[in-house]
Amino acid sequence: MNLDDVTAFQQIDSQDMIGQINGLPDQLNRAYELGKTFPLPEKRKFHSVLISGMGGSAIGADLVASYLQDKISLPIIVHRDYELPLWAGEDTLVVASSHSGNTEETLWAYDQARQRGCAIVAICTGGKLAGLARKDGVPLWQFDHRHAPRTAVGFSFGLLLALFEQLGLISSVEQEVDEAVHAMRNVQTNLGIDVPVTHNPAKRMAGQLFGRWVVVLAADYLAPVARRWKGQINELAKAWAQFEFLPEADHNTLAGLENPSAMLMNMMALFIQAPGINSRNQKRIELTREMFMTQGINTDMIVARGEGKLAHIWTSLLFGDYMAYYLAMAYGIDPTPIPILDAFKSEMASV
Numbered sequence: 581m582n583l584d585d586v587t588a589f590q591q592i593d594s595q596d597m598i599g600q601i602n603g604l605p606d607q608l609n610r611a612y613e614l615g616k617t618f619p620l621p622e623k624r625k626f627h628s629v630l631i632s633g634m635g636g637s638a639i640g641a642d643l644v645a646s647y648l649q650d651k652i653s654l655p656i657i658v659h660r661d662y663e664l665p666l667w668a669g670e671d672t673l674v675v676a677s678s679h680s681g682n683t684e685e686t687l688w689a690y691d692q693a694r695q696r697g698c699a700i701v702a703i704c705t706g707g708k709l710a711g712l713a714r715k716d717g718v719p720l721w722q723f724d725h726r727h728a729p730r731t732a733v734g735f736s737f738g739l740l741l742a743l744f745e746q747l748g749l750i751s752s753v754e755q756e757v758d759e760a761v762h763a764m765r766n767v768q769t770n771l772g773i774d775v776p777v778t779h780n781p782a783k784r785m786a787g788q789l790f791g792r793w794v795v796v797l798a799a800d801y802l803a804p805v806a807r808r809w810k811g812q813i814n815e816l817a818k819a820w821a822q823f824e825f826l827p828e829a830d831h832n833t834l835a836g837l838e839n840p841s842a843m844l845m846n847m848m849a850l851f852i853q854a855p856g857i858n859s860r861n862q863k864r865i866e867l868t869r870e871m872f873m874t875q876g877i878n879t880d881m882i883v884a885r886g887e888g889k890l891a892h893i894w895t896s897l898l899f900g901d902y903m904a905y906y907l908a909m910a911y912g913i914d915p916t917p918i919p920i921l922d923a924f925k926s927e928m929a930s931v
């Protein structure tokens with residue numbers, strides 16, 4: 581597929597996924613402002629925050645947790661499962677985050693949080709979770725968004741940020757949000773569908789990844805961005821990908837670069853770098869990449885843009901979203917429907 585053939589894109593992309601990706605800076609801004617208008621739980625003093633969600637509704641929580649690691653004194657745990665940990669109790673704020681409001685793991689966690697007397701906030705577009713929150717008098721943060729949950733990452737992130745601010749758990753990050761939005765708009769000028777391959781790094785990278793096994797590596801506050809890249813490659817391009825976090829990967833993954841050699845020769849390792857991450861981790865990224873190359877593995881580096889952490893997170897995330905979109909186009913695959921995940925959900929609902 582010619583990655584400059586915009587007419588062919590329009591035929592494949594049945595539900596305007598590219599429109600959603602283009603709209604992410606506005607979405608982030610809107611969500612952050614909207615979150616400042618929503619109701620809070622009565623209790624305001626917590627020892628911990630647990631955010632329950634899956635897939636596209638969990639990744640925003642990962643990003644918030646790592647962005648706030650040096651800004652908040654409470655632990656934030658992202659929970660992608662049914663049973664809540666024993667420590668979750670009356671001093672825990674549980675945020676149930678589900679775009680559809682119908683994800684069974686999140687509804688299960690919501691139910692347990694109610695039984696344990698946790699303070700709860702429900703974030704969703706509707707569904708069962710909205711109904712339960714209304715019935716139970718739980719603060720309901722309902723937003724309007726009619727596309728796939730993974731395209732609502734600006735909402736799942738921006739609403740949580742506003743929640744923490746409203747609760748007084750962090751000081752205002754408005755300036756950083758503005759800077760991130762500005763930096764995203766800047767990088768978009770090189771990433772859009774009208775920008776030809778010769779000037780478009782996301783298209784070029786998609787060309788490199790076509791037919792390859794992909795691993796994305798990152799450290800520090802960019803670790804969840806590697807996870808987002810992996811999820812977007814899976815769900816948009818219907819392609820295999822994995823993520824690895826540094827420094828941990830230097831203590832095991834590196835040792836696995838020998839076998840099976842045929843598969844490793846078909847691998848592409850992507851490293852996400854930024855000037856704001858711990859200087860030892862920056863060094864590790866360079867050295868780890870060198871080790872991969874010495875083993876004969878193809879690599880590439882993505883350098884986050886903008887000044888602050890939030891801009892780094894969002895510019896590198898946005899690059900990944902465009903790249904995954906172009907990879908879907910290269911494979912000739914509609915990036916929005918995820919039939920196998922839907923079929924699996926129905927199967928689970930029937931047993």
Ligand SMILES: O=P(O)(O)OC[C@H]1O[C@](O)(CO)[C@@H](O)[C@@H]1O
Pocket residue numbers: 634635636637677678679680681682683686728729730918921922925
């Ligand atoms: O945000 P929801 O509606 O809870 O869905 C969670 C995840 O489930 C999926 O629909 C697939 O199972 C993902 O696309 C989504 O991110």
